[in-house]
Amino acid sequence: MDKLQAMTTFARVVETQSFSKAAQTLSMPRSSVTTLIKNLERHLGTTLLRRSTRTLSLTDAGERYYASCRAILSDIAQAESGLLADATAPHGRIRAGMPGVIGRAIVLPRLREFEQLFPGIELTLVLSDRPVDLIYDGIDCVIRTGELADSSLTARRLGQLSWLTCAAPRYLKEYGEPDSVEALSAHRAVNYIANATGRPLDWRFNVDGENVTVTMPSRFAVNETEAYLQCGLEGLGLIQLSEFVASPYLETGRLKEVLASARSAPVSISIVYPNGRNAGAAIKAFVDWVIRIFPQSGVNPD
Template sequence: MDRLQAMQVFTRVVDTNSFTKAAETLDLPRASVTTIIQNLEAFLGVRLMHRTTRRLSLTPDGAAYYERCVRILADVEETETSLQNGNKKPHGKLRIDMPGSIGRTLVIPALCEFHTKYPDIDLQLGLSDRPVDLLQEGVDCVIRVGALQDSSLVARRIGLFEGVTCAAPSYLERMGEPMTLDDLSQHRAVNYFSSRTGRVIDWAFLVDGKEVEVKMNGLVSVNDADAYLTCALEGFGLIQLARFMVLPHMRSGALKEVLPDWKPLPMPISVVYPHSRHLSPKVRVFVDWIAEVFDRCPLLSGRQSLEKTCSKRTFEELENAPALDTPVISEWLA
């Protein structure tokens, strides 16, 4: 029995909570994964997990063995990396997920640069606005906005999300332009609802350094950022979206910013990955590269915008906080 492979298979089964998903992410037949786990349990002389048709759960021995396997595999990968020839580049399959708006606007146009640097990495890029479970779905890392709520993940800040409130001129001609937050009670918004909970998400503004939520009325609700933008362009109502997404339409006159003195709270953008994969060379080079891509984008690198939008105290709190969360923004780019 190849004990190192057995450890890799076992940890992947635990991470994905599925023999089938583990087999898919490891490019192994499901029967092979089952056999490897059975042989591992026989070799160790203990039961590592309880298996039913619907779920898996670790035994106490399995939980202890999993923690040790994670550390051993990380040490092995770090050792191998340190001994690699300097000209040998990272290789293998790398699964990434990010919001469609960021992927299409910023990342995909720069992918040729990444492929030139790392031609042996097979990049699988998922574009979606839905929350992705990295461990369950076998994803190596994701780009997210807002709070990191899962303690099993590591986050590196790479940029800043700056929101803007705007609407189509056709809507403003019919309904008038709001001049204060109180005026919003007389207006309609294109609402955004959570893919996870189905709940319509309230808007949030920065007022005197504090976040103020506003519940908006609306006739249309969507759960996709591109659909959200399209509804605004068609005159269905006000929206609150990332400046980098609406700027071309504002410049063309298709959208107009409203309430410029009350802006949404800027939110950190992070690249997030599991603790167990933080030493992977292919993950490391992607994280470093995507940080450079964001740093070159003025609308998303964000430091000057953050300093202008926030008070000094609020800016310091944002810089020092582990992560921040404004639901409407976090859900769009989760």
């Protein structure tokens, strides 16, 4: 016997004071209602309803059982309405990880908009160039660049990042501008230390349709994007930056792109989160919002 169905049917019979009316409101045959009540009474080992040709009334046991049914059915209705409310007005806490430069350039300037759209969501941004593990670091979703390893997580593409080789006018005045990838051996670079490996990243180019990797000598190396950018602005060496980070400085002349014809192929940028069954409404709301704001950020669409 489906106890929940039996309780619902019993409560409807009591409230309508009629087997026929209860059957009509529940879209069930009257015979099914009668059978359900009989089976419920047999299961409970007591009579719940006094029946006559004209009246229907509760026994003492029926009164107590009806009160319990109303409380249980009310709790179920509240639980369901709460979940439905989450779908339209998500609430809860989210920890979102992302590279610091992306957070500062794209997400932080739009947080007031996010608050207005989702006042019930409490958002913590974890800004770091270090790769984060969703489970170990307690992160609900993360923005990542580059190709993603296969996993049980859901990944949604945000666009592509193009990487530029840049230098400050001060550097170019002192060392000149490289006119080919081969000419880089006569130049200085600021290297970026990958947090995952502790080693400098190779410099990547595309020459005549072929990918070329160069290990650049340097006197300075850092492991944080803002510090890396600052080194480039100070003229300490050539740097490679994503286009959306470099653009404001290219426009003002504080940086100049070099070797534009040898730009490497763009890399993908994605937001990653638990699969649909495990992602709450708040996480999905944040992910959808990030996907909406990225095309307005200067990141290249796919």
